[in-house]
Amino acid sequence: MNRGTHSPGINRRRGTVPDRQLRKRAQPTGVSEALPLVHITPVGVANEIVKSRKIEARHCKVFGVNLVYFFVMRPAYRMRNGEKKSHQINRFPFVFVADASAVEAPYHVYPFDTGGAVNGVFDELADPYVCLEDYELEPNYSAVAGQIGWAFGSVATYFDGEVRKDILQEVPRHETVTRSFVDITRLARSGSNQPDKRASAIEVASRHDVNLKGNIRLAILPKQYLEDPSSNNVDFMERLKEEDIEWKVYNWQPNTTPDEFQDEIAQIARAWFKENGFL
């Protein structure tokens, strides 16, 4: 695919009307509209979140407004830029799982991680003539269910990042946005050379802060939070309890690769989703 010589990242529309082909493909058959949302952040930030009792909307350079980002169900990492470097979030991830009602009116819903898209993570596979705004879905949970139903067939296959094998069967060649999206999703499939679960993780953005109490159901944190009662761990775990947040731990080790953390966290999340009837 010839990408020309422009700077990395999916192009943005500048005043022209987006061609939102994916919206027409929605098939919500049987998929719940109340799927949980996942927010991942480095442990240092998580400490602040728990202390302030809310996930604060921060200024987003891509959209120019304050936003909090979630992925629907999928615990995929979102790096600060598209470089292939290991970052704090990869090495010290902390996961919050929220109810869908935490973001009652999403600011936007995209079928993948817009941050990754803008930073060029999907450049190898994306159609260079399709702009970011073209991929945008309806900003509501019906659109989430519709996207999952159409692209994945079930919540379980969405969680695994496995799109329907026959997804392109009824998509004509001129439907370039849809085809480009399917190409991008290959990155999230288990056989990809550079698996990146963000490539088909549905992104839900909120313009407002999200309070922990009543919204966050689960936290996945390093096992080290269980111990060292003389430090602020006790306080931290007490706060989680006060906010009615259930927790699970993963095995943080300094010599574990980010991929391994990601797999382990995905397994923990999967088990919790199953226990709670989401999978």
Add this chain to the structure above:
Amino acid sequence: MTLSEGITELSVVGYVPLKDRGFALPCFASGPRPNTWYTAVCSVDGDHGGSIVGFETFESEDICELPTDLQVRASVGDRWLDVFLWDGAIFVGLAEAVWNSVSSLHDTIAEAAPLTLLDLALVADRENAWKLVDVAFEFISARFGEEKASTWRRDTLVRQQALILLRQIAVDAGMAAEEVSDLNQIEINETDAGQFSIGLPDWATSTFEKEGCIERAEAGLVELGETLQVKIDHELHQYKEIDISEEEVTEDQSVAESPSGQDEGNILIVVAGKRAKEIARHISAPEWVPDWGGGEGLTDYAVRRLGGNRIGFEDAGARPVIDIVEEESFPDLFVRYEVVVYLVDDAVLFGGKMSSVIFPLAQHRSDDGNYVVLLAPSLPVEGPSRALNLDDKLLFRRIYHFHTTVDTSIARSPFWSGNPRRSLDRRVADIVVGAAMLCLRPSPIAEELSSKDLMDQNSIFSFAVSQSLHRNSRGGSGFGEMALASESVWAEPDYTATYRRAFAHIEFRGRTLHRRSMGEVFGVAEISQRGPDFQSFAYALVERMLSGVRIATTFEVSAEVIPPDIFDYLDCPEFCLGVKLGPHCPYGLLVTAEAPSLDLLRVAGLNNWVVARYTDNETIQEILLGERNIEVPLLPRELKLPEVCRLSANRGLATRGIDPRDVVRLGREEFERWRNESGDADLVGCARRYKTSLRDEADTSSLSEQDVVLPLAEVFNEIDKGNSAAKELLSFLPDRKGRLSRGSKRPSDLRVAWSVPSRSTERYIIDDGVLPVSIGELEPDEVPAQRFFIIEGDVSVPVLFTSRIFSVWARSTLSRSTSWMSRFSVRGTFETFPIPDLFDLRRSVEGPTQLFLGQQGHVKKVLLSIQGRGGFSFIRDGDNAYINEYIDEVILDGIGLKIDSSDVEILQRLLEMNHLRAK
């Protein structure tokens, strides 16, 4: 992960703390105040004993720079370096170095951060890591409750350590990086509190088998269990998983379908109950398929587990599936399955509330004549299944909804025709899958089951397969004799199927699909009327065993009336046979289908009867042969024992001999040649004679011919120092294929074997699984093979461990398996054994726990006087009989029994002692 190519050496220059105490992320750079930071990549994720395989760039605003005197150079290939923080102090180095540096803080760290200290200990002090497992478990229990502690133990501790172990083996075997990474697909099940089993995806099992690593993995899991003080099933089971990623999404790809319809060939196994779940773990793709003459048929099955932590895919491509789902997540999608099997525990089937899946299954059965719905009772370990045997109204109401009930009890029949090395659970799993395969169309069995004649019959379905065809006793071309007989279905071979109330008798052939061998199988299946005849079954079994030992002429077998009060102690009184072995035999033999309890044995003994379960071959043979004077009450080998507790005082008492993979072994001549030509004083000092047998005990000439072993880790240490003599030793390793592992497989065993006992103690070895106990003395320059257990102490070691009370205990707690030899175990045999107060156990900080004579003056005098009178012989032969009997008398007296106490009484007393000590 993107490794920075060309960078092979850096220094630990900084770190990022996770918390202010504990491990931090080591950050590497070319020197102080760098522009670019790196993290190291470890050979095995999370293994603090692993090595550095590369560096990757890293960005963080939280990197703290280390003082220059703590900065350490590190190259690719070096051991992993840790940075450990504690109250402002920073420790950098190998896990062992960090462990030693914080030795004065061990208690403090254990109190505040036991999980972190445990991570260190699992590499630096593996032998004693179990203590920290207990501390950590109690720590979490106290703060967050026992459920959280159990979850931590299963998911964070056992799973991760098992994963590290399997990955170490995979890396050593040279497996591809993706395969090593994908081992995180292992399944871990807690089958009981503190008991775990590990499952591998089928691709991993195949690769491990191909690389010859299965045994190492299984041995490693046993060692891991011992290290973590939990029980890990040594047998790795496999599950099959679909790799959907192999199939590319392409524009023109058509929807994958099964050859002729969505449900063709698909099998659903619904699992309900604890025991059923244990069996379901062993379900794998079929190893044979029946050939009904209609072409190739479906062979490439995908096994998918839809419950637990795993989910299946909606579409398995062109392959038919065997889906396994737990009852609680029973999906409303069974219309896709041609055969549905309900694998269920009696407790669930006969519970007060009827299972919610039965009606949907019944509906499925009646919806379409093409579907077959089978009931497969999970087989209780200690007795018959009610679902297979009773014929009451409740049973009828519960099983009416199924086409038939599969006789899973064939799995433990002595006439089992399948793979004899399979464990009981695997056999039942094979039966479940085999029964389903036999009911796939165009099977005549499916036709029969769906016929109107059979629809309302309370039938039972049995089958047997074998790779060889036998003649039956009538000379016909039938299948092997008795292959269909079980505790629940009597299938006497000399009678026709019609006589046996069989509705259908079908002989078939099939093809094996096993990866190692392709061939033909022969099989026979019957659908028969329910109604067990255990007496005929057991009678045939006894007759056959008698003819096998060629003493049929001297004994007369006849059914005998069983004294009525014995029945009160039988759980299944209709499943027993009383036999009188000839007119002069002073006792009756009660053959049961259940494992007898101690109460049953005692009451039977009072009535002059001996009891043995029909599967207890050894005991029945012993009775039939009159091999020893049969003691009444008799203690059989298969027993229903109450729960036995591990005793903390016994920890460290017994140690297994060395793992052969941890040493270099040389013949005596080879060793002498190596020593003369290039021998190195340090390494020669490490050499030990290798004791592989107790037979050379009396043959001193053979001492000079014993092989010699050296610790492999020590050899590598010398190689690292540039010692060429050490390098030569590598040529004596049997398998130099792939990468050699530098780490020890069982370091704690190795340490004990190489340690020198103190002057006041001797070292003894006990042969694994051998009864009467076979014991020998170990010379200071000898180390024993893995089949032995090392026990250290004074003369009390041979005195106690050759005594009658230990013999009774060892026999009753011996692990028995249909697939392995019976074995003792460190935990099951030695750590549970209540040591009488006549003896003292002394914990040692460095070495193993030791056994000494107690300070009770009289007993000590007696035993020492025996030793003084020409020494104590380890062999309980005729010459020593009076001494041994005297010792037994002293020991039995010490636990409140008399010399004429029966084995049953001894066991009863030992169990009481075990429970008292565990409190």
